[in-house]
Amino acid sequence: MPDLRLSSPAALRNRDPILDAIRDLLPPPGLVLEIASGSGQHCVRFAERLPGHVFQPSDKDPRARASIDAWIAASGVTNARAALALDAADPNWPLAAADAILCFNMIHIAPWRATQGLLAGAARLLAPGAPLVLYGPFRRGGAHTSAGNATFDRDLRNENRDWGVRDLESVEALAIAEGFTAAAVTEMPANNLTLVFTRKAKLPG
Secondary structure: OOOOOOOOHHHHHHHHHHHHHHHHHOOOOOEEEEEOOOOOHHHHHHHHHOOOOEEEOEEOOHHHHHHHHHHHHHHOOOOEOOOEEOOOOOOOOOOOOOOEEEEEOOHHHOOHHHHHHHHHHHHHHOOOOOEEEEEEOEEEOOEOOOHHHHHHHHHHHHHOOOOOOEEHHHHHHHHHHOOEOOOEEEEEHHHEEEEEEEEOOOOOO
16 A cells, blocks of 8 residues: 655654744644645644644645545544645635644745635634634745745745745734734744734624
């Protein structure tokens, strides 16, 4: 039987620093939805290290979903569910609630409508006080944070004109419009950032 597991060197490098950055931000044990789980290596590591939480991976790519499920099976973790087919840009998500939402390294390799859909979907699913965590490269104040990120952005846009490193301020403005707080920003290795948005209480009426 073929091994369906994909391997991402970037996921192997950043999974523990991301976990260290957000471990204390996740709510008491509950359901953690990961959007665009990719290979599945983040999900499995987090499930191993946070056994009190239940992790729900997802991806719109069938090959990625097969890899996620294969990693879960090989790891033996019991607190990670089978991967869902979920496209962040689609307004119809296959679940109705989550206690936290994670999304790593997606919004720069997807059209802007995927970021819009991600934030709108997170607003639908999360209760007040729940976190939405994004990780990846971002521009700040209209400028790249490193020469490497500028080169990466140019390469992405050459590959697909709808892709590219996003402005933190644009993402934050969209999140605020959807009912989240401003971002709590943590600088990460390799010129990446972790952004944590918290769902605000809905106003009456």
